[in-house]
Amino acid sequence: MRQACGISAKTILFDWSEVLHEDSPLGVLMGGFFGYTDHPTVSDIAWYFAYLLPALFWFLRGSKAVSPSR
Numbered sequence: 249m250r251q252a253c254g255i256s257a258k259t260i261l262f263d264w265s266e267v268l269h270e271d272s273p274l275g276v277l278m279g280g281f282f283g284y285t286d287h288p289t290v291s292d293i294a295w296y297f298a299y300l301l302p303a304l305f306w307f308l309r310g311s312k313a314v315s316p317s318r
Contacts, residue, residue: 257291264288
């Protein structure tokens with residue numbers, strides 16, 4: 249199915265190596281803490297959004313104001 253649309257899970261979407269190389273000190277820290285890579289693939293972006301959307305939903309859902317009880 250993925251091959252039918254011309255994009256595979258290993259397709260590199262963009263190259264950030266000129267902006268922030270993953271072997272630079274900041275790139276190493278970002279890679280260790282957040283999983284940063286300077287050449288993300290389709291599957292990387294899909295997993296980021298698969299985590300981000302439910303986490304954001306639960307974060308915003310839990311931030312409702314609590315009314316004081318008397």
